[in-house]
Amino acid sequence: MPTAKSPLKIGTRGSPLALAQAFETRTRLMAAHGITEDACEIVIIKTTGDQVQDRPLKEIGGKGLFTKEIEEALLAGAIDIAVHSMKDMPVAQPEGLLLDCYLPREDVRDAFVSPGIERLADLPEGAVVGSSSLRRRAQLANRRPDLKLVEFRGNVQTRLRKLEDGIAAATFLAMAGLNRLGMASVARGAIEPEEMLPAVAQGAIGIERRAADARAEALLTAIHDNATGERLAAERAFLRALDGSCETPIAGLAMHDGGLLWLRGEILRPDGSEVIRGARRVGVADGAEAGRDLADELLSRAPAGFFDWR
Numbered sequence: 001m002p003t004a005k006s007p008l009k010i011g012t013r014g015s016p017l018a019l020a021q022a023f024e025t026r027t028r029l030m031a032a033h034g035i036t037e038d039a040c041e042i043v044i045i046k047t048t049g050d051q052v053q054d055r056p057l058k059e060i061g062g063k064g065l066f067t068k069e070i071e072e073a074l075l076a077g078a079i080d081i082a083v084h085s086m087k088d089m090p091v092a093q094p095e096g097l098l099l100d101c102y103l104p105r106e107d108v109r110d111a112f113v114s115p116g117i118e119r120l121a122d123l124p125e126g127a128v129v130g131s132s133s134l135r136r137r138a139q140l141a142n143r144r145p146d147l148k149l150v151e152f153r154g155n156v157q158t159r160l161r162k163l164e165d166g167i168a169a170a171t172f173l174a175m176a177g178l179n180r181l182g183m184a185s186v187a188r189g190a191i192e193p194e195e196m197l198p199a200v201a202q203g204a205i206g207i208e209r210r211a212a213d214a215r216a217e218a219l220l221t222a223i224h225d226n227a228t229g230e231r232l233a234a235e236r237a238f239l240r241a242l243d244g245s246c247e248t249p250i251a252g253l254a255m256h257d258g259g260l261l262w263l264r265g266e267i268l269r270p271d272g273s274e275v276i277r278g279a280r281r282v283g284v285a286d287g288a289e290a291g292r293d294l295a296d297e298l299l300s301r302a303p304a305g306f307f308d309w310r
């Protein structure tokens with residue numbers, strides 16, 4: 001058990017959303033184990049993704065822009081557990097680390113954010129929308145080739161200011177992040193998965209640890225949400241089989257449905273000119289296999305050159 005003398009060190013990025021997720025993790029650990037706040041110390045770690053604010057992330061390149069420094073701190077023993085947005089996590093972890101604890105998942109949907117327009121469908125012909133997400137950009141270009149897409153980065157406040165300044169008529173954020181920041185009122189509404197399939201693992205928080213750390217394992221087992229684990233096993237296997245990362249226009253969502261796991265996935269050309277969709281319904285324990293199988297199917301249906309952007 002962590003004590004005030006040897007507290008559990010919880011590593012996190014310093015952004016408001018990352019901190020909210022770290023605090024939620026600490027609260028759950030305290031409730032599950034009857035430990036006090038000073039037995040769980042929050043340690044802020046600056047990552048490459050945090051340092052570069054002026055360029056689209058895909059230009060910086062490389063996987064794990066928000067995770068590399070945190071995983072190094074875990075391996076070095078500077079922290080004991082690391083709290084992550086699973087959406088930003090590479091599909092495989094470095095040797096010696098394990099990522100097998102998930103908190104109950106938040107809203108998986110994307111939010112439609114606009115000062116003047118009620119719904120995505122109400123955007124006028126040729127409207128300017130801001131997003132730096134390859135997935136959202138490709139999905140929007142596919143549904144609404146008339147829209148003009150501009151790059152949009154920065155935290156929620158920065159993006160809202162850009163909207164107020166008239167740089168774009170609308171933007172998109174994860175509902176989960178807005179909910180965790182107590183900012184759900186910023187969203188005009190949530191976009192249903194049928195209209196915009198979310199990113200793999202959107203809305204899920206994962207907690208990583210050293211594989212050999214028995215204390216961390218025992219602490220995390222008590223707060224793990226099994227249903228979220230089953231869904232992410234399917235979604236992440238799908239992404240892994242596509243060799244995807246946050247640099248690729250891929251969407252995937254698994255939901256429990258009538259005792260089964262229902263996995264939907266799609267891959268897009270970055271310019272949105274083509275989308276390939278598929279789905280599987282399998283037993284809850286077979287999600288990973290279904291994810292790989294669905295990825296194989298979509299890849300086999302993709303015409304030559306579909307992945308030229310890789």
Ligand SMILES: NCc1[nH]cc(CCC(=O)O)c1CC(=O)O
Pocket residue numbers: 085086087088172173174175176177201202203204205
């Ligand atoms: N790529 C940034 C990122 N990573 C996780 C979230 C939101 C929270 C989540 O999906 O769990 C966001 C911001 C966004 O897409 O609005």
